[in-house]
Amino acid sequence: MRNAIPLGLVLALALLPAPPAAAQGADQQVAGLLQQGQQAYEQYLDIGSAQNYVDQAIRLVQQYGVTGNNAALAYALRGVIHVWMGEESQAVEMFKQALTNNPNVTVPAAWGGPDIDEVIEKARRQLPPPVTYPPPVTCPGGAYPLPNGQCPPVYAPPTCPGGVAPLPNGQCPPAYTPTCPGGAYPLPDGTCPPTYVPPVTCPGGVAPLPNGQCPPAGPAVPLTRHTPVTEQLWNHPVPIYLEVNPSITIGGVYLFYKSPSDVGFQRVEMSRSGPGYYVEIACTMLQPAAWDYYISVLDPQGNPLASEGAQDRPFHINMVQVLSPGALYPTRPDGSVVNDCGPDGTGAGQECPPGFPNCRGVACDRTCTFNDDCLSNETCLAGCCKVPDEDGGGGNGDGGGEGIGLFFTLGAGLGVGLANGDAREPKWMTSYDGYAVYGPDDQYPADVTGDGLADHTGRQTVPIATGFALSGGAIRIGAGYFIIPELSLSANFRIAFPFDEDFPWLVEGRLHYWFLSGPDHLFGAYVGGGAGLITHMIQKVQFLQDNTTCTGGLCDPSSKTYEPFYKVSGLGAIAFGANYIYKIVDMFGIGGELGMNAMVPEFSFNFDITVQALLYF
Numbered sequence: 001m002r003n004a005i006p007l008g009l010v011l012a013l014a015l016l017p018a019p020p021a022a023a024q025g026a027d028q029q030v031a032g033l034l035q036q037g038q039q040a041y042e043q044y045l046d047i048g049s050a051q052n053y054v055d056q057a058i059r060l061v062q063q064y065g066v067t068g069n070n071a072a073l074a075y076a077l078r079g080v081i082h083v084w085m086g087e088e089s090q091a092v093e094m095f096k097q098a099l100t101n102n103p104n105v106t107v108p109a110a111w112g113g114p115d116i117d118e119v120i121e122k123a124r125r126q127l128p129p130p131v132t133y134p135p136p137v138t139c140p141g142g143a144y145p146l147p148n149g150q151c152p153p154v155y156a157p158p159t160c161p162g163g164v165a166p167l168p169n170g171q172c173p174p175a176y177t178p179t180c181p182g183g184a185y186p187l188p189d190g191t192c193p194p195t196y197v198p199p200v201t202c203p204g205g206v207a208p209l210p211n212g213q214c215p216p217a218g219p220a221v222p223l224t225r226h227t228p229v230t231e232q233l234w235n236h237p238v239p240i241y242l243e244v245n246p247s248i249t250i251g252g253v254y255l256f257y258k259s260p261s262d263v264g265f266q267r268v269e270m271s272r273s274g275p276g277y278y279v280e281i282a283c284t285m286l287q288p289a290a291w292d293y294y295i296s297v298l299d300p301q302g303n304p305l306a307s308e309g310a311q312d313r314p315f316h317i318n319m320v321q322v323l324s325p326g327a328l329y330p331t332r333p334d335g336s337v338v339n340d341c342g343p344d345g346t347g348a349g350q351e352c353p354p355g356f357p358n359c360r361g362v363a364c365d366r367t368c369t370f371n372d373d374c375l376s377n378e379t380c381l382a383g384c385c386k387v388p389d390e391d392g393g394g395g396n397g398d399g400g401g402e403g404i405g406l407f408f409t410l411g412a413g414l415g416v417g418l419a420n421g422d423a424r425e426p427k428w429m430t431s432y433d434g435y436a437v438y439g440p441d442d443q444y445p446a447d448v449t450g451d452g453l454a455d456h457t458g459r460q461t462v463p464i465a466t467g468f469a470l471s472g473g474a475i476r477i478g479a480g481y482f483i484i485p486e487l488s489l490s491a492n493f494r495i496a497f498p499f500d501e502d503f504p505w506l507v508e509g510r511l512h513y514w515f516l517s518g519p520d521h522l523f524g525a526y527v528g529g530g531a532g533l534i535t536h537m538i539q540k541v542q543f544l545q546d547n548t549t550c551t552g553g554l555c556d557p558s559s560k561t562y563e564p565f566y567k568v569s570g571l572g573a574i575a576f577g578a579n580y581i582y583k584i585v586d587m588f589g590i591g592g593e594l595g596m597n598a599m600v601p602e603f604s605f606n607f608d609i610t611v612q613a614l615l616y617f
Contacts (some may be wrong), residue, residue, distance in 0.1 A: 027068065047084065067101050072100075114335070160173070231330075233340070239278070241333050253277040294307060407490075408615045411478075411592075416606070419464070478491065488512045492510055509530060523578075567604065
């Protein structure tokens with residue numbers, strides 16, 4: 001009968017894991033491939049070739065069941081490449097494999113950064129907690145019992161030279177002696193891996209594959225990496241960090257930021273910090289409730305290379321008292337946190353910013369500068385938002401003098417303005433019938449009616465230079481309504497004197513915002529518009545005369561060489577100004593107003609300074 005190996009033994013040998021010697025050789029080959037991948041990335045900035053070497057290393061790990069530090073590093077470097085490609089889910093899976101092989105795995109400094117650390121931590125949180133078993137108590141050498149409750153056979157120490165495990169046939173493997181250039185280990189087929197040569201022919205500087213052919217074009221590698229900041233604690237600076245692809249040459253990296261109330265973006269240059277660029281949005285005197293920002297990367301010639309966000313679609317940061325659950329705390333590149341805006345990091349030694357509780361020990365829920373910093377039923381008193389007493393400072397029982405209702409104003413003062421263009425001659429000459437008429441001049445005939453008497457009915461206009469002139473006394477009468485304690489609508493009527501036949505009048509509507517609206521004081525500014533006329537008296541303007549003697553001796557032209565002329569402006573009016581009222585009693589107050597009007601299309605710019613009384617219902 002012929003000898004035969006039992007079929008069961010053949011199957012058992014086929015299912016045996018790779019022998020320790022084969023796994024150890026594969027582990028050394030993995031280390032060599034990772035070394036070449038790091039060389040391609042760190043010395044030549046060749047991400048494509050680095051990916052090829054790392055992928056070959058992972059295939060060896062999976063084929064020969066390699067575990068330990070080299071296997072963990074292979075998966076970790078592949079995870080970094082996935083992050084660069086924007087493939088976060090694949091990166092998490094790679095980092096989970098790396099942490100399974102080595103819970104303390106780290107990536108080289110040139111491959112790392114805050115965003116890499118963030119993805120590693122996300123992978124770590126997804127791994128199941130390690131299973132702990134009660135320590136064995138009966139098996140020799142501290143071995144764990146098998147599932148059947150029996151102790152495993154004691155492993156016999158190897159007898160092959162150098163401690164190498166024997167092959168499945170019971171013979172010792174030949175001693176390994178590296179012969180490949182650069183100390184590289186042979187591939188599983190016994191041949192040496194190709195020596196890495198810097199790319200010289202493949203498009204885009206990509207390294208050729210081991211077969212000498214150029215790899216197919218892969219997806220474009222992002223030029224920048226940035227994790228947008230969405231929240232930051234109020235009254236703190238905001239750290240901003242950006243990484244740039246090391247294969248491009250940078251001329252400058254700039255942060256553009258603004259608060260919602262700013263008209264345009266402010267620009268600040270970011271400074272080099274490790275593998276990226278860093279800057280902080282600094283504190284301001286009045287901290288805003290939000291920031292908008294974007295980042296622009298320029299080449300050495302100042303041309304845009306890449307950007308994170310844009311002017312028309314910036315990133316938005318909410319400045320909050322408490323970060324939202326799960327929100328990342330913004331940190332510097334080294335992981336440190338920023339202090340608040342106080343000089344010593346506690347807020348001491350500075351003014352309490354509006355809305356900041358318990359600043360410098362102030363015992364109030366919200367500190368403030370104006371009433372706008374408080375709730376609608378509160379008043380800003382001594383830097384603290386408080387609800388006024390019912391009898392504390394007048395008013396109508398709804399906030400110590402603040403309320404909603406009708407009001408009337410009456411003011412009187414003096415006007416002065418800036419005028420140019422043409423001025424008109426006033427009536428100054430007494431005619432033969434006792435009426436004031438315009439003075440004699442060369443432009444008009446002396447007798448147009450044929451009765452032998454001078455008929456001076458024409459009115460001269462003369463050009464004037466730009467300058468200031470009085471618009472006379474002014475009376476302003478107004479009536480309006482407080483929509484809310486801080487906002488009112490009103491109509492205002494202005495008349496002025498003295499005046500010639502050009503009667504100065506003005507009607508305007510106003511939208512008024514009261515910055516200080518408290519028990520005893522009102523201070524605010526307004527804008528509006530209307531229609532009317534404003535006259536400015538231009539002194540000592542010379543006009544033309546004839547040298548004839550007036551009929552009957554009723555006038556003497558030689559005594560009227562100079563007279564005031566009047567500049568008339570309007571009919572459109574743009575209005576703006578400011579008011580202050582001190583409340584003497586609940587319904588009555590006095591103060592002043594600076595009223596300004598720009599008149600169009602006949603231009604002048606007028607200021608009225610008036611004393612004002614307010615009656616409030």
